[in-house]
Amino acid sequence: MPLVSIANSCKFYRELFLYLSIIISISSYFSSESFSSDKIIAMVGGEEIKLNEVEILMKNLSGQALSMPKDQLRQIVLKQLINNKIIANLARTKNYNKSIEFQVLKSISEERILHDIYIKEEINKRLNKKLLDQKYNNFVIEFSDKVEVRARHILLSSKEDAVRVINNLKLGESFSDLAKKNSIGPSANLGGDLGYFSKDVMVKEFAEAVFSLKIGEVSSPVKTKFGWHVIKLIDKRKIYPPKLEEVQEKLIENLKEELYQEIIFIGKRKYKVIIIDKEKFAYD
Missing domain, CATH: 3.10.50.40 (Chitinase A; domain 3)
Structure with a gap:
């Protein structure tokens, strides 16, 4: 294998491990009861790792990871889960889990996961073919005099x-x-x-x-x-507009962003935002 390919491959795996370590450490804040009905596939210092944990994390991966063989990706995810549990246990022996920094990050991470789950579900509910066709028709109209x-x-x-x-x-x-x-x-x-x-x-x-x-x-x-x-x-x-198939991915991304902003707008009306230190901070 050429050196460039090896370097690119190593870079990808490093990035994948980094991503996995982030999402796994975040997900570990939730109770393992979510996975209690699933098959145990590994043990780390008496702690169980269940198949469902691996599959949920795999389902939330994106990009180049999706092109990997499923068995290979499953092994990578399991390895990172095991490594995270080992390091987490070492950290607990030093009482890092009782630090203020840990508590703050835990709270932020929980909210981030709730944010991601809610947004994913809401956007999936609202995003449909009718909305996509509407977006494409508006896109075509913009080309009428171009x-x-x-x-x-x-x-x-x-x-x-x-x-x-x-x-x-x-x-x-x-x-x-x-x-x-x-x-x-x-x-x-x-x-x-x-x-x-x-x-x-x-x-x-x-x-x-x-x-x-x-x-x-x-x-x-x-x-x-x-x-x-x-x-x-x-x-x-x-200039004639491209076919829907050519711009569909971009239009979907635009729609997701618009729906996200709409959700935030509705949320701000329900939960009033007050910035205390307006000299240093702002929120639009």
């Missing part, structure tokens, strides 16, 4: 240079050749060709100038923070 253009430009350091280039164009010189000879921009070798782009990707002055041109028309000198531009519009075309 266009993109293809343009060439020559970037110069002064207005005088820009005027000189425009005069040379009027004398019949090729825009592409003039760009190669005179432009100080990165597209010079391409004859100033910028390809297709939408209005929102360019600085305001450049975008307004190029989108006001007719196909084949050359602009007057245009000043931006990069210098002076001479722009020629090559083509203009309508």
Whole structure:
């Protein structure tokens, strides 16, 4: 196996162990009674580890871990559960479990788990195909008047240079050749060709100038923070929205965020938030 692959693999396992150690240490604050009806698969100093614990933790993993063989992932989760119990027992012998820091972190961790469970359940209840279709339809509407253009430009350091280039164009010189000879921009070798782009990707002055041109028309000198531009519009075309399958994942993430904010908004109306030290802290 190449060294890069080995390094990447090691990095992934380190990150997975770190993630597992966090979620396992958090979940250990809850009573083991939740797992009392399940099969015992290991013992650590007399403490039981049940199969259900492993499966619940596996179910809450995401990302690259999901692509691993289930048996391999189960072994990793069990190993980390065992390691956590060993370290936790060592920590108890030093009375770390009685420290103020532990109590604070325990409280925070409990609330974080409740937060995650509640949000997951509420979002799953509200997120449905009708809502996704609605979101996609709104997304499509945004594309109704969107266009993109293809343009060439020559970037110069002064207005005088820009005027000189425009005069040379009027004398019949090729825009592409003039760009190669005179432009100080990165597209010079391409004859100033910028390809297709939408209005929102360019600085305001450049975008307004190029989108006001007719196909084949050359602009007057245009000043931006990069210098002076001479722009020629090559083509203009309508942008069509991608299919639902192409943007579904992103739309679902956006919907989840919107639903989360909605839940928070409703919660704030029920539980009034008061910031005592407004000079140092704020909450929107």
